[in-house]
Amino acid sequence: MIKSMTGFGAGDCENQDFKVHVELKTVNQRYLETNFHMPYSLNMFENQLTKKIKEYLSRGKLDINVRFQDLRDKAVTISVDMGLVDAYGKALDEINDRLGLGGRPAAAQIASYPDVLKITEENVDLAGAEPVLLAAFEEALGNLVAMRTAEGENIRADLLARIDVLEGFVAELEKLAPEIVASYRQRLEKLLEEYLAKEDIDESRIIQETALFTDKVNYTEETVRLHSHFDQFRSIMGMDEPIGRKLDFLIQEMNREINTVASKANSAGAARFVVDVKSEIEKIREQIQNIE
Numbered sequence: 001m002i003k004s005m006t007g008f009g010a011g012d013c014e015n016q017d018f019k020v021h022v023e024l025k026t027v028n029q030r031y032l033e034t035n036f037h038m039p040y041s042l043n044m045f046e047n048q049l050t051k052k053i054k055e056y057l058s059r060g061k062l063d064i065n066v067r068f069q070d071l072r073d074k075a076v077t078i079s080v081d082m083g084l085v086d087a088y089g090k091a092l093d094e095i096n097d098r099l100g101l102g103g104r105p106a107a108a109q110i111a112s113y114p115d116v117l118k119i120t121e122e123n124v125d126l127a128g129a130e131p132v133l134l135a136a137f138e139e140a141l142g143n144l145v146a147m148r149t150a151e152g153e154n155i156r157a158d159l160l161a162r163i164d165v166l167e168g169f170v171a172e173l174e175k176l177a178p179e180i181v182a183s184y185r186q187r188l189e190k191l192l193e194e195y196l197a198k199e200d201i202d203e204s205r206i207i208q209e210t211a212l213f214t215d216k217v218n219y220t221e222e223t224v225r226l227h228s229h230f231d232q233f234r235s236i237m238g239m240d241e242p243i244g245r246k247l248d249f250l251i252q253e254m255n256r257e258i259n260t261v262a263s264k265a266n267s268a269g270a271a272r273f274v275v276d277v278k279s280e281i282e283k284i285r286e287q288i289q290n291i292e
Contacts, residue, residue, distance in 0.1 A: 009023075045134075049064070056145050
């Protein structure tokens, strides 16, 4: 089953103590890369989350966003930075004296200034948050995979259609092959006849050389291998495992074969089909970059 590397999934879970919302987004990446964006207090669970990710994904750049709420009543300590209080109070007194204003600054006013009050929550045990976090995370992963699978089916249909198009182009190249070989042989024999009329050369050797050079423009082996690659491509598409890298390697082999055909086929008609094949291969290559 083909899966796209592009997708999005979200998940939620809540109990009386904790509430978690998870959002996952993936884009193309040759390997699996994870980027966590979650409260520092949840970093203790990163290894468990990474392990869970690998159960679902093998490739792609994954952004993980976690919103976390601790719903429990917590003991809170508020401390006062008296050094800052004195500094702010002195500064306000100087301002009052300068402007001729009366009165002392109110405590609430000074307390509202940055860093005067420091609020500290007692260390809390977040071990109980793990099942809630994992449940939300697993829901998000399931939704992400569902979206990647749906997109993968669209890619699958497109790729199979393009392989059919490629097979048609290669069939046209095969039809042209005998004509190209015959034309090349005729040109070569004509040149050799003119040469033989002037020089005393072994005619049997010329015949051998003609056959040898004529074979160099025959690209039948390459088209046979291309058909084999097309069959392999369809077979790989049916595998129930990540196939992006396998298809990427296979498309490189197709490109190598058609480049060889291009170098052999000294024909305007063949050149046109070679361009069509290379264009279609490039479109397939681009699509494959988005397959897991």
